[in-house]
C-alpha cells in the first residue's frame with residue numbers, strides 16, 4: 001500500500017511541467033496578429049513574450065524554426081472538451097455508460113492534447129456537466145494538466161420540458177452558475193444539436209434579457225445558442241456578447257450586431273463533421289440532407305454577415321472525435337469571402353477582445369502570453385496550411401507540441 005502511494009506521488013510530480021524559462025526562437029516569417037515580418041526572432045521570458053525582432057542575428061542557443069511561419073496561439077470560441085469517447089467497439093459517442101466526473105476529467109486530456117496539436121492554445125468551453133470543465137480549467141491553470149487555457153460556462157441554461165416562461169428564475173440560474181465558478185454563461189435559446197437542426201426557439205426575449213442583465217451585473221458575459229433566426233434576433237437585442245450557430249439571419253439583426261459589437265460564432269464546420277462522422281454516431285441516412293442544407297444556409301448568412309461588417313469568431317463546437325479539427329472553420333470563413341489574414345483574426349484578435357484578454361492573447365508582441373504556433377507552408381496565402389501545417393506549438397513559454 002505504501003509503495004502504491006509513493007508511486008502515485010512520483011507519477012503526479014513527473015507530469016507537472018518544468019517552470020518555464022527564457023527561450024529564443026527563430027522563424028522564417030511571423031504574423032504577429034496584425035502584420036507579417038521576415039526573419040523573426042522571438043524571445044520569451046517565463047510565460048510571456050519579451051521581444052520580437054526582425055533581421056537580427058540569432059544567438060547560438062536559439063531554436064531554429066526558420067523553415068516555418070509563426071502565428072499567435074489560436075483561440076477556439078466554442079468547444080465541449082469534456083465530451084469524450086474512448087472509441088470502444090460496439091459503443092457510440094452518444095449514449096455511453098455514465099462516468100464519474102473525475103474519470104471524465106482524466107480521459108478528456110486526450111481532447112486537450114488534440115486541441116493543442118491543431119494550434120489552439122485557448123478555448124471557450126460552452127457547456128459541460130458535473131463541473132468537469134471547472135476542474136480541467138483549474139488543473140491546466142495550475143500546470144498539473146497539459147491543455148489549452150480554458151474559459152468555461154459549466155452547465156448551459158435551457159428550458160426543460162413543459163417549461164413556462166419565468167425570467168426571474170432564469171436570472172437566478174445565471175447568478176448560480178457564476179457563483180459556482182463559471183467564467184461565461186451559456187444559454188440554449190433554441191433546439192438543435194448533433195443530427196437535429198431544429199430551429200424552434202425555446203426561451204423568450206424577456207427570459208434572455210433577464211439572463212444577460214443578471215450576468216452583466218456580475219461582470220460576466222453571455223453566449224447564446226440559437227439554430228434559428230428568431231432566437232438570434234432576440235439574443236442580439238437582449239444584449240448577448242456572442243451568438244452561436246444560426247441561419248437565415250435578417251440584415252436588421254446583422255446591423256444591430258455591428259452597432260452593439262456582438263460577435264457571431266456561426267460554427268459552420270460542426271455540421272460538416274456530423275456528416276463525415278455519421279457512421280460513428282449511427283445517424284440515420286435521412287438526417288444527412290438537413291445537415292447539408294443547414295451548412296449551405298449557415299455559409300450564406302456568414303457571407304452576408306462578413307460583408308455587413310459583423311465581428312465573426314472561430315468556434316468549432318468540437319465534441320468527441322472532432323478534437324484536432326478545431327480550426328477547419330477557418331476554411332469556411334475564406335469561402336465566405338475573407339482573406340487568410342481576416343480569417344486568422346477570427347481566431348486571434350477578435351476572440352481575445354471578446355474574452356477581455358486583448359492585451360494578453362491573440363498577438364505575438366512583448367507582454368503577451370508566449371503562445372506561438374509554427375506553420376509549415378504559407379498561412380497568409382493558403383488557409384489550409386493553418387489547418388494541416390501545424391508543426392510546433394508553445395503555450396505560456398513551454399513547448400507543448402513538437403513534430
Ligand SMILES: [Zn+2]
Nearest residue numbers: 078080126317
Ligand atoms: Zn456547442
